[in-house]
């Protein structure tokens with residue numbers, strides 16, 4: 087097993103949060119015409135943007151949505167009600183503008199890019215094989231890394247890949263413990279028998295690869311998928327380039343999770359945009375110690391929840407940048 091040197095090297099020197107920028111935001115917030123703290127998480131979002139962009143006054147001029155697509159050998163185990171051909175068909179639908187993410191990215195004022203990863207060659211079935219060789223894994227991570235525009239002000243991440251809720255569940259189990267019964271959900275809507283097959287596939291995958299699962303990168307290579315690896319690479323690149331990240335639902339969060347195991351605070355520049363209805367997401371979010379922004383019962387993927395959270399982030403910045411201070415407005419402060 088390789089040591090994944092290319093990936094580890096990019097995680098070696100993460101820039102810290104810009105505490106001075108965050109402090110400047112907090113200081114300005116104290117002067118704005120509202121009771122202290124009354125904008126709740128909007129105030130936290132403004133400080134988070136500042137601390138990871140490294141700007142006392144954050145900006146949201148360039149918001150990017152990256153959707154990575156991949157196919158999964160584990161679909162041979164009957165874990166999704168849809169055939170793998172749907173992955174490429176949906177990539178076509180993204181290009182034609184017909185998917186949910188097209189509408190949500192438009193509404194968010196975000197540029198959407200879709201990046202298919204070798205859809206014609208599914209990853210290995212993790213119940214019988216490794217999903218990816220170390221080289222294939224590192225190549226997918228670097229595809230995601232290189233896809234990030236270093237000039238972006240905010241990055242939304244998501245995925246498309248039939249079968250990938252199974253890959254995400256087994257990866258979450260490998261990283262945080264538990265088994266198929268703990269982590270498998272119904273994904274696109276699999277029936278009870280299919281859910282049973284999914285749990286069983288996860289348990290067999292964990293047993294097969296047990297020896298290497300202490301290493302989060304080895305776990306992601308053996309059990310994950312190319313689009314999950316690319317999301318991990320994009321989250322790493324975003325940290326290096328001072329770009330705050332909105333993660334989508336269960337699959338996207340699981341894809342990014344190895345970074346939290348690899349580097350303490352490795353996901354501090356990311357927020358989870360929404361609590362997916364996919365069983366397992368709440369458990370994963372808790373394991374990461376994060377709190378999703380929205381909770382709308384969505385379970386789509388495609389970065390849909392991440393794009394939908396962009397207007398909330400824009401609202402946080404609009405209030406922060408545009409509100410008057412007590413002095414400017416002639417409003418009496420509580421003092």
Ligand SMILES: Cc1cc2ncn([C@H]3O[C@H](COP(=O)(O)O)[C@@H](O)[C@H]3O)c2cc1C
Pocket residue numbers: 165166167168172176245246247248249250251252272273274275276386387388
């Ligand atoms: C038409 C269609 C559009 C989608 N958009 C996202 N997904 C979502 O569902 C898939 C994962 O669910 P499972 O593990 O059950 O296969 C992923 O492609 C995910 O992005 C879709 C699924 C379908 C069928």
Ligand SMILES: O=C(O)c1cccnc1
Pocket residue numbers: 251273274334335336337338362363364367384385386387388
């Ligand atoms: O939350 C997700 O990421 C999700 C849920 C169901 C299907 N695809 C993705």
